[in-house]
Amino acid sequence: MRQQYFLAPTLRDTPADAEVASHRLMLRAGLIRQLAAGIYTYLPLGYKVLRKIENIVREEMDRTGAQEMLLPALHPAEIWQETGRWDVYGPELMRLKDRHDRSFALGPTHEEVITGLLRDEVNSYKKLPLTLYQIQTKFRDERRPRFGMLRSREFIMKDAYSFDLDHEGLNKSYAKMYEAYHKIFERCGLDFRAVEADSGTIGGTDTHEFMVLSEIGEDTIAYCDACAYAANIEKAEAVQTTYEQWATDPSPTVETVDTPGVRTIEQLSDFLQVDRKQIIKSVALEVDEQVVIALVRGDYDVNELKVKNLLQGESVRLLDESEVHSRLHSVPGFVGPIGLDDHVRLVADYSVRGIEQAVVGANEQDKHLIGVSAERDLALEDYYDLRHVVEGDACPKCQGTIRFAQGIEVGHVFKLGTKYSAAMGATYLDEQGKAQPFVMGCYGIGVSRLLAAIIEQNHDEHGLIWPKSVTPFDIHLIAVNMKDDHQRALAEEVYQRLLDNGYDVLFDDRDERAGVKFKDADLIGIPLRLVIGKKSKERIIEYKRRRTEETGEMSVDKLMAHMAEMWSQL
RNA sequence: CGGGAAGUGGCUCAGCUUGGUAGAGCGCCUCGUUCGGGACGAGGAGGUCGCAGGUUCAAAUCCUGUCUUCCCGACCA
Numbered sequence: 001m002r003q004q005y006f007l008a009p010t011l012r013d014t015p016a017d018a019e020v021a022s023h024r025l026m027l028r029a030g031l032i033r034q035l036a037a038g039i040y041t042y043l044p045l046g047y048k049v050l051r052k053i054e055n056i057v058r059e060e061m062d063r064t065g066a067q068e069m070l071l072p073a074l075h076p077a078e079i080w081q082e083t084g085r086w087d088v089y090g091p092e093l094m095r096l097k098d099r100h101d102r103s104f105a106l107g108p109t110h111e112e113v114i115t116g117l118l119r120d121e122v123n124s125y126k127k128l129p130l131t132l133y134q135i136q137t138k139f140r141d142e143r144r145p146r147f148g149m150l151r152s153r154e155f156i157m158k159d160a161y162s163f164d165l166d167h168e169g170l171n172k173s174y175a176k177m178y179e180a181y182h183k184i185f186e187r188c189g190l191d192f193r194a195v196e197a198d199s200g201t202i203g204g205t206d207t208h209e210f211m212v213l214s215e216i217g218e219d220t221i222a223y224c225d226a227c228a229y230a231a232n233i234e235k236a237e238a239v240q241t242t243y244e245q246w247a248t249d250p251s252p253t254v255e256t257v258d259t260p261g262v263r264t265i266e267q268l269s270d271f272l273q274v275d276r277k278q279i280i281k282s283v284a285l286e287v288d289e290q291v292v293i294a295l296v297r298g299d300y301d302v303n304e305l306k307v308k309n310l311l312q313g314e315s316v317r318l319l320d321e322s323e324v325h326s327r328l329h330s331v332p333g334f335v336g337p338i339g340l341d342d343h344v345r346l347v348a349d350y351s352v353r354g355i356e357q358a359v360v361g362a363n364e365q366d367k368h369l370i371g372v373s374a375e376r377d378l379a380l381e382d383y384y385d386l387r388h389v390v391e392g393d394a395c396p397k398c399q400g401t402i403r404f405a406q407g408i409e410v411g412h413v414f415k416l417g418t419k420y421s422a423a424m425g426a427t428y429l430d431e432q433g434k435a436q437p438f439v440m441g442c443y444g445i446g447v448s449r450l451l452a453a454i455i456e457q458n459h460d461e462h463g464l465i466w467p468k469s470v471t472p473f474d475i476h477l478i479a480v481n482m483k484d485d486h487q488r489a490l491a492e493e494v495y496q497r498l499l500d501n502g503y504d505v506l507f508d509d510r511d512e513r514a515g516v517k518f519k520d521a522d523l524i525g526i527p528l529r530l531v532i533g534k535k536s537k538e539r540i541i542e543y544k545r546r547r548t549e550e551t552g553e554m555s556v557d558k559l560m561a562h563m564a565e566m567w568s569q570l
Numbered sequence: 571c572g573g574g575a576a577g578u579g580g581c582u583c584a585g586c587u588u589g590g591u592a593g594a595g596c597g598c599c600u601c602g603u604u605c606g607g608g609a610c611g612a613g614g615a616g617g618u619c620g621c622a623g624g625u626u627c628a629a630a631u632c633c634u635g636u637c638u639u640c641c642c643g644a645c646c647a
Binding site for chain 1: 571576580581582583595596597604605606607608609638639640641643644645646647
């Protein structure tokens with residue numbers, strides 16, 4: 001491609017609205033332009049990379065035996081109503097009406113559509129297992145699109161769906177995908193971890209997220225410094241903490257003390273001169289319709305998701321201040337586990353077990369209770385893992401220690417089971433002629449997010465640095481001075497020879513000064529650069545590797561041998 | 571949805587406090603000089619100052635409303 005007419009408008013100044021590196025560089029290097037919040041145009045350069053990523057995904061999917069297809073992006077409301085997700089999915093579902101006032105949605109994911117298809121088209125155990133996938137534009141009306149392509153409202157996703165006879169089959173399909181995902185992200189040149197996760201609104205049991213390690217990642221990963229254990233912080237197991245670690249003398253009787261205006265654990269710890277570990281934190285939640293108080297030791301935080309999962313609820317949220325009064329008959333900042341109404345469900349984290357002389361809220365303005373014994377005074381049936389892990393926790397799998405890292409979620413694999421097939425009556429006939437629901441898995445990769453994640457891990461202060469596998473061009477050929485006849489002629493010759501030998505070349509044939517060309521080349525980040533300049537009369541040209549900045553010279557007559565060697569070393 | 575910031579030519583921004591003529595740098599076009607890390611000179615094109623309403627003889631500037639974008643939080647595949 002000749003750069004003179006190639007639409008890759010580079011910017012000298014950083015667009016004011018771009019904060020994160022990938023967004024900034026994609027705009028500056030001319031990969032994308034923004035149309036609206038979370039909605040982007042892919043310019044030729046950006047689209048070229050995107051297609052390379054798609055092809056890696058496609059190759060690895062095909063290798064597992066999955067079949068590519070394309071489902072509609074526009075979905076009639078009825079199919080979403082069948083599974084109940086028309087209501088459950090909420091405002092993130094982009095909805096619209098046609099001229100007859102019929103409701104539609106722009107697909108944010110395709111469980112309904114694919115399950116509906118299989119319900120009609122596959123009826124026999126003889127046709128299973130089956131895995132189908134597509135690479136397609138998805139729509140999600142994010143509350144807050146941000147970080148450029150990392151969280152957008154219209155994005156490109158690869159979604160795959162497996163259909164099996166039973167859970168054993170699902171496990172095999174899942175394992176294949178899990179392995180394929182590793183290959184895909186390795187081929188993209190990424191530093192990533194597969195982590196255990198919560199399944200969220202898509203539903204299902206087992207699930208892993210694929211996280212690209214990055215400081216700007218929105219997810220926190222808890223990983224072990226000794227073994228392979230890694231989990232999203234929302235899911236990470238907290239090891240049962242034992243009584244002996246913080247036991248104090250047995251409690252005397254419970255007393256009420258005045259604590260005017262003391263509302264936080266920190267203030268309380270200062271005010272009463274007690275260790276935070278001696279305070280029992282009471283968090284007021286609603287799980288589905290049920291009011292729940294979750295107890296955790298004062299130096300920990302409640303993981304709401306764990307509370308929801310313990311009670312097998314569908315939703316969880318904090319009660320707001322007015323609800324603490326109206327539904328809990330307590331006072332915000334002074335909520336405690338003693339003297340609650342019967343309808344309130346009390347659950348406690350392992351860390352609460354055995355605390356003596358504890359401090360808790362009194363459910364009265366400006367009052368706390370002291371001298372509480374968890375065993376004696378709290379009517380607890382049992383203790384559970386309800387807290388967030390913290391750095392330094394013990395690993396749940398080995399003797400190691402938990403550390404945190406930030407990650408960008410680029411892939412997610414779920415075992416759905418029969419959640420959708422049962423809801424939609426999607427069944428096959430087994431060998432006994434009996435109808436059985438498909439046992440399903442679903443597997444997503446945010447392809448456009450992957451593009452941004454690759455950039456987050458592959459750039460420097462000058463611009464992009466493409467991994468070989470996804471680079472938009474193989475070689476950036478620069479003629480320093482297009483007005484010099486020797487240089488121009490040699491550049492044209494080299495360009496043709498590279499093309500003839502199968503290299504994809506961006507040829508900077510613009511009538512620009514050398515500095516402009518070099519700056520743009522650094523910004524665009526093609527891994528190999530060939531510069532045709534002063535020594536063109538001697539048929540000598542220079543090369544530079546973008547990533548290492550290594551430079552050198554070569555004779556044009558040995559061009560192909562050199563290129564083959566340099567390319568193989570990338 | 572709560573909090574904060576910002577909308578002036580393609581990009582980065584000044585002007586607004588104290589109302590009166592719309593500016594700079596980069597980019598773009600023409601000519602000349604230059605030509606290995608974002609050149610220089612001269613000339614030129616390009617802007618209903620986000621939109622609507624109000625105040626005023628007069629609004630980019632003051633007032634009200636509204637839309638959009640970004641950041642933090644809440645929320646979330």
